[in-house]
Amino acid sequence: MRLAIVGITGVVGEMLLRILDERNVPVDLLDGFASRDRDERIRFRDHDVTIRAATPEALAVGKYDVVFFASSDDASAALAEACVAGGAYVIDNSAAFRMDPAVPLLVPEINPHALREQHRILPVAICTAIILSVGVNPVKRVAGLRSIRVATYQAVSGAGRAGLDELAAGEEALGRGEPEPAPRVFAALIARNVIPQVGALDAFGDSGEEKKIADETRKILELPDLRLAATAVRVPVRYAHSAALWVETEREVTADELGVALKEAPGVVFHREGIVTPREVEGGDLVHVARLRGEGGSKRHFQLWVVGDQIRKGAAANAVQLLELLREKGRIA
Numbered sequence: 001m002r003l004a005i006v007g008i009t010g011v012v013g014e015m016l017l018r019i020l021d022e023r024n025v026p027v028d029l030l031d032g033f034a035s036r037d038r039d040e041r042i043r044f045r046d047h048d049v050t051i052r053a054a055t056p057e058a059l060a061v062g063k064y065d066v067v068f069f070a071s072s073d074d075a076s077a078a079l080a081e082a083c084v085a086g087g088a089y090v091i092d093n094s095a096a097f098r099m100d101p102a103v104p105l106l107v108p109e110i111n112p113h114a115l116r117e118q119h120r121i122l123p124v125a126i127c128t129a130i131i132l133s134v135g136v137n138p139v140k141r142v143a144g145l146r147s148i149r150v151a152t153y154q155a156v157s158g159a160g161r162a163g164l165d166e167l168a169a170g171e172e173a174l175g176r177g178e179p180e181p182a183p184r185v186f187a188a189l190i191a192r193n194v195i196p197q198v199g200a201l202d203a204f205g206d207s208g209e210e211k212k213i214a215d216e217t218r219k220i221l222e223l224p225d226l227r228l229a230a231t232a233v234r235v236p237v238r239y240a241h242s243a244a245l246w247v248e249t250e251r252e253v254t255a256d257e258l259g260v261a262l263k264e265a266p267g268v269v270f271h272r273e274g275i276v277t278p279r280e281v282e283g284g285d286l287v288h289v290a291r292l293r294g295e296g297g298s299k300r301h302f303q304l305w306v307v308g309d310q311i312r313k314g315a316a317a318n319a320v321q322l323l324e325l326l327r328e329k330g331r332i333a
């Protein structure tokens, strides 16, 4: 298979390489692109991958079966269609195409049926929505979903390499007893702190992240009228996003019945007892669910805790699963 990765120097691009290797994807050619040419190379299996500036001329050459984008909304908007014109499928981690009604928002454990013949651009949903949806889809299957309220606890790596660097710089300065650098990526100082804002706030007071969580979860779950309210919070955790959920079901169900559905669900690890934390799930592709309980014994209102590694299942692993889905359907060899 002939692949290109745009954004190969970023945290998602790096993880794509790792997961392609882990899942033994056959790769005959792999080209790497970033915002500019680099002298250094990146190792993939027994090859050194050169890094070149992503341009339409370099990407629309009919040379690739699949082009992964792990860069920016602007780069995807500018380059993805040229890749398709060159004959490639595009698997895009940016937000550029996610809410386009003509493209699906696929999470293979939930809605692989949404892939149609004409789909050549496959966006990967926002990491938080993927993790939340995998965790809550078993509830939808057995009892329907009327509403979700969610508070997220999002790792700094959700803001890419710059987010990891900002936490490290703050922690180091605090450790040395020096003033912390002013925040650049986050809305406030992140070390030893919790920031109740992820992205810019709109006129209604919702952040960009909160709107994407709501819109994209509805699209993945195929519930356009689902009531969903989110508060997205940045926490000084390096990897893996967590979420506390309050869900209202359409039909009566017991917590035990939901527990059975969660235990059987693909991609989910259900912890009937105890807790699970981001540090424990980092590095894995499964979504963990714990703390399931009915509110005061209710059969329609439940609370649960959902955790997943957002660079893996929320981005790179889901992207590689989409490539595997294309292979399963015979779209690519």
Ligand SMILES: NC(=O)c1ccc[n+]([C@@H]2O[C@H](COP(=O)([O-])OP(=O)(O)OC[C@H]3O[C@@H](n4cnc5c(N)ncnc54)[C@H](OP(=O)(O)O)[C@@H]3O)[C@@H](O)[C@H]2O)c1
Binding pocket: 006, 007, 008, 009, 010, 011, 012, 013, 033, 034, 035, 036, 054, 069, 070, 071, 072, 073, 074, 075, 093, 094, 095, 125, 126, 127, 157, 158, 159, 160, 161, 162, 310, 311, 314, 315
């Ligand atoms: N981090 C996450 O948890 C996560 C989860 C889901 C989705 N995503 C999405 O995945 C994408 C990558 O995120 P990331 O966290 O990996 O970011 P990152 O660590 O900041 O890396 C960004 C990458 O994109 C490249 N890039 C930036 N602008 C570009 C342009 N105009 N043309 C070509 N390449 C360009 C950068 O190249 P240089 O090194 O040359 O600057 C770098 O390789 C974003 O769309 C993000 O929203 C991220």
